Amino acid sequence: MDTQDRTERTAAHEGPLSVAQAEAALVEHYPRLVRLAFITLPPALGRHRRVLVAHGIAQRALPARTRPARRTAPGVPGQRTAPAGTGGGSAYAALRARVLRESLAYGKRPGWWPGRVPAPDRLRHVLPAVWGLRVFPAAGGADELALEQALSGADAATRAALALRRAEDLTEDRTRDLLAEAGVAEPALALRTAERLAKKALGESAEGAGHPLLSGEFDPCFVHTRPTDLLRRRHRLRTAGAALVVAAVAAATLPLELREGPGTQEREAATGARNASIAQRVTDPRNLVRAKDDEWADTSRVDFTVWPARGDRRDDLALLDRALKVWSAPARTVRISSTPGTGTAPPAEPPRLLYAGDVDGAAVVLLNDGDRTVRYTEPADASQPPVLDFARTDDADVVTGAALVVTREGPASRFLLAPWIDETRTRDLLKPGAPGGELAVRGDGVTAAVPRPGAGGTCDSWPVLQLRSSELIVEKHAFLLTDLGDLAPVHLTYTPPPGSGAPARQPREATGAAALANWARTACHLPSLRGAGVRAVNNWVYAQQTLPEGAGRADWVCTRADTWRGPGRVLVQLQLPGTSPTALGVPVVEARDTAACSRFGQHVLAGAGWKGPKSGDWYLLAAGSRKVQRIQATGGVRADANGATMAVRAPRGVKAELRARMADGSTLEGLR
Incomplete structure (x- = not known):
């Protein structure tokens, strides 16, 4: 004590x-x-x-x-x-x-x-x-x-x-x-x-x-x-004055109402006659939930629940009614898409209105029911049926709740930005040294058209959004989002290599020079994640290895994609030195539905074959994360090495099983 x-x-x-x-x-x-x-x-x-x-x-x-x-x-x-x-x-x-x-x-x-x-x-x-x-x-x-x-x-x-x-x-x-x-x-x-x-x-x-x-x-x-919302405050003062007049009139008629006693309305409610209207309440556009314009600046929960209703048709009850009716009972002609693990059932409660307006000639309504975001689109061609797109967006935050895709017209997309976004730019991941460009934003939060990554089937550029949050949320906080085909763009992050004796490092925003250089060699692996309901992708440089024959230093990178529904998938790649700054890393191993390379799977071990540039000999390379103390290979080649990396001569294409001894005495199996 x-x-x-x-x-x-x-x-x-x-x-x-x-x-x-x-x-x-x-x-x-x-x-x-x-x-x-x-x-x-x-x-x-x-x-x-x-x-x-x-x-x-x-x-x-x-x-x-x-x-x-x-x-x-x-x-x-x-x-x-x-x-x-x-x-x-x-x-x-x-x-x-x-x-x-x-x-x-x-x-x-x-x-x-x-x-x-x-x-x-x-x-x-x-x-x-x-x-x-x-x-x-x-x-x-x-x-x-x-x-x-x-x-x-x-x-x-x-x-x-x-x-x-x-x-x-x-x-x-x-x-x-x-x-x-x-x-x-x-x-x-x-x-x-x-x-x-x-x-x-x-x-x-x-x-x-x-x-x-x-x-x-x-x-x-x-x-x-x-200041508070000045217009709303002025409106409330006027409303309060009107309410006093109404209260005075009601007080004069109150004795008459009291003499009537229980009437037909109470009896109808008791027999269930009025309960039939409960289902209709959900699809009544007048019951849509609308956040206050400044609510996002006065809450600790910064996500879609504090998005205000925006768009020039947010008060168009006819459009909102059609959107809710189609969601509740879509006709066979309605085109419906949903990300994996996302249900298309009608809402159980009146949803939240995020946006209703005209974009690229189409009428678009964005709704959120807490777990899902739904986009209703009426095409410009009136002969075409409406479109419903569903995506899971539960547990969003200041970054993953920062934007939604409003339209995809040809090779470009437009985004609706969160009200807390103060600065909007675009940049090309395949040009890490180039500065970002300005991106215009309409008054209702819709951006100018942004080229879609790999829209032409090639990967000669990879445009991303670089956004910065308001200082009312967090100071100097910029981050990257990319469009992978879902309603919610994907958050890109970066975890630097381990330092000497340093504790485990946390993912950080991929806006620094090292992060952009790393993503330039990873971006063209992203197309395999399109339409998979991905929430965030992190590049973790879990090890750096000095190659034999004086060939330089290679980076071992674990690219982890986390989905909104929970499961993740990883790709381990070997980024070799001496190649183009945008050369793709060599894929080593891929795993699905795994916790590897996440906070619940902080240790990883993988190996790959590599050809020496001078001798032409083939090697088995292996590397583990920071707490690996010894690596052992069995199977087609038998070898071991102290430390977190290993390089031994081995026949080309040899199959080896890897195992590592950890600092705490436990054993780590190689990722397969």
């Missing part, structure tokens, strides 16, 4: 503290208390509301009444505790316990719960309040974004445990004690879950002052402000 724990445990038994002591601790450590509340509170509140609630909880932690402090003897001052500035003083410990209890309880009880707020304290409960502005913490980097997304799916106890361990820097024992005192049923489980969550989101996460929880992304005392 460290000094801080001993101080806090002792202070907990010294009796109540005065309001003056508590106020001093509150003022000095106010940012820490607000941060603890902000991290623990439910992310579903949205960033604006969560900031205000966190400040309110911290301010209400101040005791309401002064209590006399105990004296050990007349005229003898009591024993001094650690000063509040240390973070271990009794005043700060008491305030932190109050903030923790209230933050954990906030998401469990509705606001109207009896006794939640004492009557004399109701005004203090609603403060602070902000009118006409939206407030939110500063946007962070990729690590902060990954951690925020991971926390949004965790329970309050897990978020609190992570805040206490990493933001408050408490020991595991003290964290468990505080959680238990705050009413958490299984504090040890919450602590273990928090540690797993952080490692899953950040890999080998930073510690101490470098931890993402201590960044501006999680600091509700340092906020940005933006």
